Amino acid sequence: MSDERLHCTYLIESPIDVEKAAELLASEQSIGSFVQVPGETDDVLRRHGARVEAVDRVEDGALPSLATSLPGLARDVRTTRAVARVSFPVENFAPNLASLFAILLGNLFELQELTGIRLEDVELPASFSDRFPGPAFGVAGTRSLTDIPTGPIIGTIVKPKLGLPPEQIAALVETLGDAGIDFIKDDECLTDPPSAPLAARVAAVSRALDRVADRTGRKPMFAFNVSGESDDMRRSHDLVAAAGGTCIMVSLNACGPSAIGELRRHSTLPLHGHRAGWGMLTRHPSLGISFTAYQKLWRHAGVDHLHVGGLQSKFFEEDASVAASARACLAPLGRHAAVMPVFSSGQWGGQAPETFRQVGSDDLLYLAGGGILGHPLGAAGGVRALREAWEAAKLGIALDDHAATHPALAASIRTFGQIRTRRGTGNG
């Protein structure tokens, strides 16, 4: 039996004493019921009880972030916010993500004594962390498979998101491959619809990639979106691998921990982890889970690439937060490999200098959808412009200066530089 413990950092907010609220959380997620029951012995409590290690008050007097039906509260009740460090005995867990989720991200969100509850960080003891498979490829494996030893891996997304039949997707992939792209992925909205079945896409796209490889000597990595039910995902993986593919994509939240954990054990290819639905889990600052904790959990499960949003994107997140997410993906995690942060959403190259400055690394996948396919010089111009933007970023040259001698980048700046999005035009 191991005495080791997982250490979690929660942001909690409560209208009652925060130490007591933290104790309730620890009890709910380990051995407690609402009354003491016969088997709840001191030995059980000692071996299996979660423990509040520290409660540090952050703020007093805030209004409740979340409603509660806790009886007896005054209408104008105020709360205390605190950082609670809670440890859980390793003994309580199975070494899989579903077990971690059920306890660390379980009923605690419903406790009426908490008007704010968010998992900020999690630390697994080494012996337990080691029992998770972790990424099979990560940064180094992805660089090796793509044969791109340094610099950002420039990628794109099949667009439009939906509606192209497999042969048209394959034609687009061939165009993008000839344009010199490093990486292409399906959109997360494209799963296995009748109008573009995954098996037909794998067949058509794989042939297109082979033709590109024959012509150019380089085969882009293509992340097929295999998201579906577990058996289907395994079969889809096998199809992709048999066709010479080098990556599969999964929507982590849409598929869930059990299927992704198993797919990792089955897969011979990198797992490209999309986080569609992520906003639901993180967007309120007093609820849900931080990216710091989220990436640690999914890295343990074995995801190799993880989406982090993008600077100056179409999404809600501040740039500094996006950059911090990318740095988290690249930070050490026990024996597990660093994973590729994936930048996506409204990216066109203009964000490259700031991205490089804030992340401090170009170990990343930089994806532009409209930024490549909407480029006035075509896809080749779009890809070239992205490489030029990253060149400028790494050389520390202002984009506009670099554009003076780089027409593709200049065209990008003219086309995309003024519109962060096309939303201002009402064009959706």
Place this chain on the structure above:
Amino acid sequence: MSDERLHCTYLIESPIDVEKAAELLASEQSIGSFVQVPGETDDVLRRHGARVEAVDRVEDGALPSLATSLPGLARDVRTTRAVARVSFPVENFAPNLASLFAILLGNLFELQELTGIRLEDVELPASFSDRFPGPAFGVAGTRSLTDIPTGPIIGTIVKPKLGLPPEQIAALVETLGDAGIDFIKDDECLTDPPSAPLAARVAAVSRALDRVADRTGRKPMFAFNVSGESDDMRRSHDLVAAAGGTCIMVSLNACGPSAIGELRRHSTLPLHGHRAGWGMLTRHPSLGISFTAYQKLWRHAGVDHLHVGGLQSKFFEEDASVAASARACLAPLGRHAAVMPVFSSGQWGGQAPETFRQVGSDDLLYLAGGGILGHPLGAAGGVRALREAWEAAKLGIALDDHAATHPALAASIRTFGQIRTRRGTGNG
């Protein structure tokens, strides 16, 4: 090709024109990029574009519920809240829950133009709904397996949540079975830890259940928590089935759509669906998903029992909302069976009259953990008290009056009636 569409109702909130915000949502979740791309033809738009059917304003002038990095907003910006009905072509989906989640609950939560975004309801066209397995058992199948044709199914949870070795759990199960319980489940925190491996629990508990059946002629339904990775869940199911078990439990959010969908196709037993983590998805009124939508999605995937919380529980939710969730589980859903709402959390019988009054049905699982094991007359007294409480509820007799001639109920009222929880004592 089908022209049918899924219809979703979203609550949206935006600092920009809400019609435009709804269009952005529809575009993001179907065919849009931030610039128009070559393949985005009128035909693709018509066949695959999501469509805003209606936007009904609800409230003007509210402060933003969620932060956003949308440029150009005034510090004191106000928002408009609206109900947006958005339809999605069936053509865009595969008939599985992961595909629904990726689109209906995807990137939309991150859109910077939305400061509130919540899926309130979803309607699947019949032909598409029919392609989902739905519950194999539901209310009727569960009544048949438990041999309880009418009335609430009285159940309990193995407590303490964690820490009992398999043989001790089995002894407890035997006590509870002899006490006349209808249903027992593992706690959601108990997955497959080294201190109480699932296989050992299945073996020990199944023997205990058989002994109970030999003695009493009735075998309680036991929901083994098989939550884990996909393959393991299938194997665990097979173990349970081979041992004569009649139910398996899954933590829906902790396992995820892909694994649950597949387990449903594999399983010969009812799926008892726990919703640990649910608070994260629903607790903020401007974020996430309503239970109305949530239960429809999981019923399509094939869950047979679904947790709804409890009246006067230890959780945040108002009683009326809990009762509405239970009624939703019992409402028709195309060709799919009604599912058993599961009441749990701080239940001891005192909530029975109000639960019956508000739900309008006793097609339900009513679970008491501490309320049974903490009963002063022992487990048998606890079970008896629960049955007496439900008798009173159905007869329309006040609990206190019924208790005058029913000592077990009287003991429950004395023990649990004054403390909604033991939290007031600081005892956790």
